[in-house]
Amino acid sequence: MNRFISNTDSQKREMLSALGVRSQDELYNDVPVEARLKEPFTLPEALSEYDLKKVMQNLAGRNISASDAVCFLGAGQYDHFIPSIVTKMTAKVMSDLNGTDDISSRQDALKLIYECTEYLANLCGTDNIDVSYASVADALDSVVSCCKGKSIVVLRSVNPEYKKALLFLCNAYGIELKEASCKDGTTSNDELSAVLSEKTAMVIAQNPNYFGIIEDMGVYSSAAHGVGAKFTAIVDPISLALLSTPDEYCADYAIASAQPLGQTLSFGAPSFAFLADYSDNNVKVVNFENDTFVADDKKLSKCRFSSIVTAFAYLAYMGDGIVEVAKNCYSNAYYTYEKLTATTSFKAVFNKPFFREFAVKATKKNVNDINNRMLDYGMIGGPQLKPEYPELGNSWLVAVTEKRSADEVELFVKEASRQI
Incomplete structure (x- = not known):
């Protein structure tokens, strides 16, 4: 209905009829009259495309990015550091996929995703890798949904953004979320034991934690398993080249953001997260049943795939480096x-x-x-x-x-x- 979209009068009437209203004003019946705009916005005069472009460039120039600082x-x-060959390879692969609406129908795309999971498997110590998640919060949804009606313990040293996502998910699933304190940057065994019970379904810790500290994940894993709970580790893929892998401290699940693997700094896309499952052998390596990968808008799906290509190119090029x-x-x-x-x-x-x-x-x-x-x-x-x-x-x-x-x-x- 926007005046910048070329809808004819007949098209507008057809849309209003489909919505069951007679006029555009009826679309706002739920908005209180006192809250509605009663007069036009006070806007400056219109600019030509060239002048508007200069204004936008000046606004963009106020930003400071990691490439400038x-x-x-x-x-x-x-x-x-992102090697230039990584961006070149990503651009080449995505160019070859132009015109492809459903990436999952391309065998070459499936093979590339499989190869990416193989590299990640070497880092994580398991072949059960799912790369179809948009973010760490998205992957947390998969593990949290298994704990309905019970409680989850998260360490205070976990990234606050992840804890906010956990709180939202737990509220949605009717799960009690408890936080284990950390007085000196890490949670002691006593501090963790104080919030564990027979109702605890999962313990979630991060390594390195939000403060950058290297955690003793084996202690948390043992404590969780001691009360019959699962243990989920949020890890950093670069750190896995030096630190213990989740299978070494008997984690049931591991979640990681792929941002350090050739991805640019950003708040949100383009990036992805992956989930490693150590609990059984039934996880699909390429899980196209995940709604976030296929059922989303096609552009978002391609954006996710582009990030997977980037991670694959980075891992393949870097190797043991x-x-x-x-x-x-x-x-x-x-x-x-x-x-x-x-x-x-x-x-x-x-x-x-x-x-x-x-x-x-x-x-x-x-x-x-x-x-x-x-x-x-x-x-x-x-x-x-x-x-x-x-x-x-x-x-x-x-x-x-x-x-x-x-x-x-x-x-x-x-x-x-x-x-x-």
């Missing part, structure tokens, strides 16, 4: 941590081993002010932890990937520590 942002999104990526993340993070805590402006928050990111407490300036200052120097800092973890006060979550050089770290520490 040195990025120390983490908390679920990581600035890893992913171990070096993980090692460089680890060493760069410790180098940055030691430099920051050597100043008088920051001190350690947790005395625990970490992988790629860590928390430090700013002693002299507010973290938000530090981040604003870093932007002036072309650097993107991490989030303040206080909004989600008030007990941590003015703490800063900093992520350091293999892309960061010693010079970049030195400048980052220098400007973050400056008192002006």
Whole structure:
């Protein structure tokens, strides 16, 4: 009905008739009269296409992206290097699929997805991999739905965004959600045992956790199985090149975001998540029955497939080099941590081993002010932890990937520590 869509009067009447109304105004009968717009918007004069393009370019120029700045942002999104061959291969595959509405009908597409799951299987330690999920929250839905009428325990050190999704899912399925506390960045066996019961159907932990700390997942897995519950691990695919795989600590399920595997930084698509099932041998490797993969709008389905192609290209090209990526993340993070805590402006928050990111407490300036200052120097800092973890006060979550050089770290520490 929009005036910019070329609907004829007869088409409008046909649509209104199909809706069972006589006029467009009747579409808004549920909107209170006092809430309706009574006069036109006060808008500036119309612009030509060229002038409008300049306005939009100026607005876009206000943004700072990871490609324009040195990025120390983490908390679920990581600035890893993406080899040019990865983007080239993705573009080539998607170009070959032009005109294909249903990707699942293409045998070459199915084979590529299978090859991607094979690489992921090597990382996860199981062949039961499902890559059809849009996000970690989407994959959580699959495991949470098995626990109806019972309770789920999630560790406090799990990413707050994942916990929000869990709360929504548990409310929808009538599941009680309990949180196990963590006083020093990780949950102790006593803290976990305090919230476990015979009604507990699942325990969910993350490794590395939201603070970047490497968890002792075996302890959580044993505690969960001790009360007859399943254990789900939310993992990072890059870290699996160095850390224990979920099968080694007897996880029943593992969930991971594929964002670190050649995907750009984004809030939402394009990316995907995958679910590894260690509980039985009945999971389909390529699960096209998942509604999120096929039944969605075709464009979304192709967007998901494009992300799978990207992950496949990244894993195929990197090969054993992913171990070096993980090692460089680890060493760069410790180098940055030691430099920051050597100043008088920051001190350690947790005395625990970490992988790629860590928390430090700013002693002299507010973290938000530090981040604003870093932007002036072309650097993107991490989030303040206080909004989600008030007990941590003015703490800063900093992520350091293999892309960061010693010079970049030195400048980052220098400007973050400056008192002006």
